[in-house]
Amino acid sequence: MCHVLVIEDDFLIADHIIQLIERAGGTSFDQAASQEEAIDAARLRPPSIIMSDVNLSAGTGPAAVEAIILEHGPTPVIFVTGTREACHVSWPSMVVLDKPINEQALIAAFQSLAPA
Template sequence: MCHVLVIEDDFLIADHIIQLIESAGGTSFDQAATQDEAIRAARAMPPSIIMSDVNLLIGTGPAAVRAIIAEHGPTPVIFVTGSPDAYRLCNTSAIILQKPINERVLVDTFRDLAPT
């Protein structure tokens, strides 16, 4: 099972990412729009992989990812952001993809990183 946590404050973008990842093999999903929601979702069900935006309406994706990894251990991370310069390295395995989303690159990157 590959449980994916999608941290994205734009519902339409989050839904699009979930649809792409589901077609690429993701089996279950949690969606969080804020840093705190993401941390709570990970506590309820630790993710196999995290897909996160950098800037959120409340908090940041990197801060949520740092907290989740500190609590649950190493987890593959893909940042999907329109602000790649705002990203601060928080996990050596993190990959940064730029918005607008290149569907093929996102799916291929997910397949490369997702646990099997």
Template sequence: MCHVLIIEDEPLIATYLQTLLEDEGATSFDFASSEEEAVAAARAHSPAVITSDVMLTQGTGPHAVSRILEELGEIGVIFVTGTPDQCEPCAPPGIVLSKPVQPADLAQAFHSFTAT
């Protein structure tokens, strides 16, 4: 079972990411559109992988991810953003993909964290 937290403030993009990741084997999802929602969702159900936009309705994806990683430890992170130059801090373990995301790139990034 692979649970994914999708941090994205555009519902259509979040649904698109969910569809692509379901095709790659993800089995459950939580969604958040703000930094606080993301942290709360991760606390409630620890994800195996996180996808995150950079700019959110409130706060930023990188700050949400940093807070989550501080609390929960190492989790695979894929930043999917239209503003990769504003991805701070997006240092490893994060992978940064630009929007519009290519399905093959997302699949490769996802499997880099889920391969056993």
């Protein structure tokens, strides 16, 4: 089972990502629109993989991801952002993809990082 945490403050983009990841093998999903919501969601159900925007309406994706990783251990991360230059983080299992979303690239990144 592959549980995915989608951190995205635009509901339509989050929904699109969830649809793509479901096609690619994601089996369950939590959605968070802010840094705090993401951290709380991960506490309730630690994700197998995180899909995150960088800039959120409240907080940032990288700050949420860092807090989640510190609390739950190494977790693969895919940042999907329109502001690649604002993504100043680096983890071993991390990919940064640009918006607008390239569906094939997102699915390929997910399939390469998601636990089997």
